[in-house]
Amino acid sequence: MTTKDSRAAGLASLASLVADETRAACLLALLDGRAWTAGELARHAGVAASTLSEHLGKLVAGGLLAEERQGRHRYVRLADARAAQLVEDLAAQVPPAAVRRPPRTLREAGAGAAMARGRTCYDHLAGRLGIAVTEALTRRGLLRQDTGFALTDAGVEWFGAVGIALDLSGRRPPARACLDWTERRPHLAGAAGAALCRHALEAGWCERIGTERAVRVTALGSRELSAVLGVSPGAWE
Amino acid sequence: MTTKDSRAAGLASLASLVADETRAACLLALLDGRAWTAGELARHAGVAASTLSEHLGKLVAGGLLAEERQGRHRYVRLADARAAQLVEDLAAQVPPAAVRRPPRTLREAGAGAAMARGRTCYDHLAGRLGIAVTEALTRRGLLRQDTGFALTDAGVEWFGAVGIALDLSGRRPPARACLDWTERRPHLAGAAGAALCRHALEAGWCERIGTERAVRVTALGSRELSAVLGVSPGAWE
DNA sequence: ACGACGGTTCGGTGGGGGCCGAAGCGTCCC
DNA sequence: GGGACGCTTCGGCCCCCACCGAACCGTCGT
Structure with a gap:
């Protein structure tokens, strides 16, 4: 030794x-x-x-x-x-x-469904909501996933236009892929993911469901997400 | 439980x-x-x-x-x-x-120095050599680290021009940051990093030192790295 | 002031697992 | 064929650590 x-x-x-x-x-x-x-x-x-x-x-x-x-x-x-x-x-x-396990109670099943719809993953959005946002960003050319994982110049501009402050100077990676465990696909994490999530909660696009970890998209959020990203409720419901 | x-x-x-x-x-x-x-x-x-x-x-x-x-x-x-x-x-x-520990023998010190100069990290280049290559790619606008970590279009083109086959279709992330433990800075990993390292070893740019994990840049490698990336031996020696 | 409550400390218990040496098995070399 | 070698299996040892209940300490409400 x-x-x-x-x-x-x-x-x-x-x-x-x-x-x-x-x-x-x-x-x-x-x-x-x-x-x-x-x-x-x-x-x-x-x-x-x-x-x-x-x-x-x-x-x-x-x-x-x-x-x-x-x-x-x-x-x-x-x-x-x-x-x-x-x-x-x-x-x-x-x-x-190792993950598969049927829910034991009705309450548990409901909570599981809510979590799969939308939740926070540390400080960014996850679940179908997180995936929907990530995919929309990619589709609009704001985020590039084909050669790595980074915001494009248009993406940086988009954050500014929506009114989300982006700090790209810190030691923290600006954009990272985080593997979503319910969807098994990557969603946006890192400084950009955190800024987006913070804005979504502060601007009332989303709200936490009770004391649970799940988040729900509000009516305002639905309109905004549709307006700024062209993503409809069907993508996460 | x-x-x-x-x-x-x-x-x-x-x-x-x-x-x-x-x-x-x-x-x-x-x-x-x-x-x-x-x-x-x-x-x-x-x-x-x-x-x-x-x-x-x-x-x-x-x-x-x-x-x-x-x-x-x-x-x-x-x-x-x-x-x-x-x-x-x-x-x-x-x-x-927790990492600091002085080398015990002269042989160990030499091996450590060689490892710090250049080595493989699974299937990509690491050490000062890995950092030098990653930095050069970034400086030339082939790799973008300021908004995430991804090759640029010019970067994809560069791989083709140098004659390195890039498979971006697999399930594997095309470009990833891997934190170098001797340099404490990120170097290029993922499919692109692997392709680059494989090419470097196959084309004789680098060779493994004996049975060790360290790699050394050959004379040919020096010329090639200077020609295709504008990086000089001073960057890794 | 009192009791309820959240959290911590302490002693004791039990099980899991990392370690070794010895013995066994297959492979390679002379 | 015999011996060296690389690896594995087995038995046994021992330490570590997750766990609990009981006692204790602070804080909060009444």
């Missing part, structure tokens, strides 16, 4: 964080980009609060999660876009055969 | 494969894209042959490695581009602080 370099140790310890089913369930839940309390996660994962507390400690120490204490609550969320991408990347490689 | 869905189980079991230091060392070693024998990997990782045999069994069963038996040897390599990308993605997220 003297010959193993420290890269291997770092890689293994990073993977260890995800290599536990309970922690994996937490990370997938947190992929919606919101902050969850420790208790919510414990119930979600089906383990005792004490157990989950230890898991959160490891994930925070490992830099994957950021925490925020408010009164007697411990809110926790994915630390940053890098952490989110790590979980996304890993989840995208999970053999699809 | 009844509430944990099967996605979490799949994610955790996938991560488990990488979550062991010995297996991680194997995966990192195999990132050079070549096939290693079980014995080579055992010596590399510093564990008994019997131990490593079990590790290989898991990695193969998990779909990360492909094996090829030849006589009394068991050759093993990364299963496909997906597996390679998984390891790349994960390794790229390893906090750099």
Whole structure:
């Protein structure tokens, strides 16, 4: 073991964080980009609060999660876009055969359908809605996927025209493909995806459904999406 | 635990494969894209042959490695581009602080320097050489990184002019950014990166150094790289 | 002030898995 | 054919860690 370099140790310890089913369930839940309390996660994962507390400690120490204490609550969320991408990347490689599982209850089936229609994936849009937007951008020549994954000059202009501020100077990749796990096709992520999603929520194009991770397109959103992208409700309903 | 869905189980079991230091060392070693024998990997990782045999069994069963038996040897390599990308993605997220470790021997230092100069990362070029090529492509407007990561039309044309066949129809992403772990900057991966690297090795622009993973630019390669990309040896030496 | 509640700490338990050496099996070489 | 070699299987060891319940600590509501 003297010959193993420290890269291997770092890689293994990073993977260890995800290599536990309970922690994996937490990370997938947190992929919606919101902050969850420790208790919510414990119930979600089906383990005792004490157990989950230890898991959160490891994930925070490992830099994957950021925490925020408010009164007697411990809110926790994915630390940053890098952490989110790590979980996304890993989840995208999970053999699809392992994913199939029929919903157990009617409520669960409804929630699943809503999630498949539209949801957030960390800080960008996913589900059929995310795919519809990505495809529309591509069809209009604003996003190019045939030789990689990047906005075109027209695309950058489009963001400006719609009134969405694009910061292309940061360390974050401007546009990235993120594999949608319900659609098995790529949707727009990165700085542009985040800006678009933020605008959609702030301008009232979309709204979160209750406390769930799913999002719904509003009437205003339908009109706007049709106007600026030529995409109709049929694409995501 | 009844509430944990099967996605979490799949994610955790996938991560488990990488979550062991010995297996991680194997995966990192195999990132050079070549096939290693079980014995080579055992010596590399510093564990008994019997131990490593079990590790290989898991990695193969998990779909990360492909094996090829030849006589009394068991050759093993990364299963496909997906597996390679998984390891790349994960390794790229390893906090750099964990990587620092001074070389122990002179031989090791020399090998490290050669690796930093140029090497393969699965099936594309990496190290200073990989960065130099990627930067040159970008500088010449053949690759665009400012709004994502994609070849331009001129870039596609360039590949044809140089005589490199580009297959953009496959399921594989045409151009991807892969974070270089010695340079901490992105280099060209994906179908285009693979085609370029294959051409470089086949046309004699580069050659592997002995049995090592490092590659060296030949005299012919120097001339060609200067002619087609305007990049001089100073960029990678 | 009190109780309810969310979260954490601690001790204990159990299971999983990484490790090795020994033995066995097939392959290659002389 | 015999011996060296590469790999695998098996048994056994041991450590690590996920888990729980009980006790404890702060915070919030009444």
